[in-house]
Amino acid sequence: MKHLINGEWTGADLEQIDVTNPANGAIVDTVPKGGKSEAKQAVDAAYEAFRPWSKLTAAERSEKLEKWHNLIDKHQEELATTMTKEQGKPMKESRGEIGYANSFIKWYAEEGKRVYGETIPASAENKRIFVTKQAVGVVAVITPWNFPAAMITRKIAPALAVGCTVVIKPATQTPLTAIKLAELAVEAGIPKGVINVVTGKSSEISAVWQDDPRVRKLTFTGSTEVGRTLMEGASKNIKKISLELGGHAPLIVLEDADLDNAAEQAVASKFRNAGQTCVCANRIYVAESVEKEFTEKLKVLVEQLKVGDGLDDETDIGPLIDSDAVDKVLSQIEDAKSQGAKVITGGEKIGELFLTPTVMTGITEEMACMNDETFGPLAPIATFKTEEEAIQRANDTIYGLAAYLFTSDIGKAVRLSEDLEYGIVGLNDGGPSTAQAPFGGWKQSGIGREGGHHGLEEYIETKYISLKI
Numbered sequence: 001m002k003h004l005i006n007g008e009w010t011g012a013d014l015e016q017i018d019v020t021n022p023a024n025g026a027i028v029d030t031v032p033k034g035g036k037s038e039a040k041q042a043v044d045a046a047y048e049a050f051r052p053w054s055k056l057t058a059a060e061r062s063e064k065l066e067k068w069h070n071l072i073d074k075h076q077e078e079l080a081t082t083m084t085k086e087q088g089k090p091m092k093e094s095r096g097e098i099g100y101a102n103s104f105i106k107w108y109a110e111e112g113k114r115v116y117g118e119t120i121p122a123s124a125e126n127k128r129i130f131v132t133k134q135a136v137g138v139v140a141v142i143t144p145w146n147f148p149a150a151m152i153t154r155k156i157a158p159a160l161a162v163g164c165t166v167v168i169k170p171a172t173q174t175p176l177t178a179i180k181l182a183e184l185a186v187e188a189g190i191p192k193g194v195i196n197v198v199t200g201k202s203s204e205i206s207a208v209w210q211d212d213p214r215v216r217k218l219t220f221t222g223s224t225e226v227g228r229t230l231m232e233g234a235s236k237n238i239k240k241i242s243l244e245l246g247g248h249a250p251l252i253v254l255e256d257a258d259l260d261n262a263a264e265q266a267v268a269s270k271f272r273n274a275g276q277t278c279v280c281a282n283r284i285y286v287a288e289s290v291e292k293e294f295t296e297k298l299k300v301l302v303e304q305l306k307v308g309d310g311l312d313d314e315t316d317i318g319p320l321i322d323s324d325a326v327d328k329v330l331s332q333i334e335d336a337k338s339q340g341a342k343v344i345t346g347g348e349k350i351g352e353l354f355l356t357p358t359v360m361t362g363i364t365e366e367m368a369c370m371n372d373e374t375f376g377p378l379a380p381i382a383t384f385k386t387e388e389e390a391i392q393r394a395n396d397t398i399y400g401l402a403a404y405l406f407t408s409d410i411g412k413a414v415r416l417s418e419d420l421e422y423g424i425v426g427l428n429d430g431g432p433s434t435a436q437a438p439f440g441g442w443k444q445s446g447i448g449r450e451g452g453h454h455g456l457e458e459y460i461e462t463k464y465i466s467l468k469i
């Protein structure tokens, strides 16, 4: 496949990068290995396209986004198949992600028409003050491999809706979905240069975009480590930045929780995308008195999960993205076992990149799985004596993206949710992510929000006009 720069599908002449299927190692397709030159060409195109695109009315941009949304809906199965082949997630999850990704386009096609300004009473009788909101300009977008569609549309839907143009560098492992989304954007009539997709050398491409003053904003989703590097680079010319970074979610089960719901929601959170999501329950804290009952319920549900090729509609758990990911999970399992933890179910490697979903008990805070984002199908269960202890341990991390709390007491739910230092709290809910809500992290899990009306602000500059009459 080629990448998209200024409405042209180019790059066939460049060295190619193989895109492989993690389920079997087969080459799915290749993409251009773009670098500095292609990165600059993309900015040239986006800068050229910015003025005419931002000068359209919000309603005119909305129409284009609606057409794009409808085409994505029509091509959902094809997009989902591409996603499963390059990322590995089960087809049912890929279909779900295409729907989730498309919901941001739908939401911002509407929300972009509600970017309101304001008037402010002036302190002088011969003055009037008007506050206006305008598109920030050319936006650089760098996204991860675990959600090849949603992490792109969650950024570019609001950006395009308010009049920005974008240059996108999708993850090296999963560029094909991004390219197919761009193909449909072209078919929807989104003008050339508004969306540019450059595949290739990540650090080279991002260095060009960080240094180019025409790029007014960088929005990144990925690891905290890379986010830190990009934030340093953006500081050189005070480039606007938003960061959606790593997670390390605690899932707390109080003594009074509905244990059936808690176990079901823990599976939904932990094993979605084989545990490769930023909001996965990474640490499970269960009140001592209900640990045995909860663990048994969790074990029964986990053992029903089918491991296999994501193209098989029966599959619940696909392969991990690469061997490093598999090794990390296995090392966390061995580390926990060496300190006395027990494997209740799972812990087996199948083939090259498959791991059976794993539950462990006897977990303590010293273990690696309680300190590093696992990003794999491992559910470590630790116990606590008091709610205060659970909250203190849950908050004792540099991360602050998502947290989950299960209780039947509404007062506890409110009080403890307020004590959790996280941007997202799932209350008896293991799947809080939705286009209407402001997704984002506290502490070293990120800066800024994506989703809801908050997500628009990331792509807007505020101006006030003082008029002397």
Ligand SMILES: NC(=O)c1ccc[n+]([C@@H]2O[C@H](COP(=O)([O-])OP(=O)(O)OC[C@H]3O[C@@H](n4cnc5c(N)ncnc54)[C@H](O)[C@@H]3O)[C@@H](O)[C@H]2O)c1
Binding pocket: 142, 143, 144, 145, 146, 147, 151, 169, 170, 171, 172, 202, 203, 206, 221, 222, 223, 224, 226, 227, 229, 243, 244, 245, 246, 247, 277, 278, 373, 375, 401, 441, 445, 446
């Ligand atoms: N907070 C969120 O919304 C969210 C969502 C998805 C994933 N994540 C996080 O992302 C991580 C997994 O994704 P990943 O492995 O793709 O992350 P990653 O940080 O390795 O890569 C993310 C993107 O950055 C690019 N990249 C890598 N090194 C770079 C560099 N030096 N300069 C410029 N670009 C560079 C990659 O090619 C990719 O496109 C996990 O930590 C996960 O928690 C967070």
Ligand SMILES: O=C[C@H](O)CS(=O)(=O)O
Binding pocket: 146, 147, 150, 276, 277, 278, 279, 433, 439
């Ligand atoms: O992996 C990170 C994603 O943001 C998770 S979600 O699909 O938004 O829940």
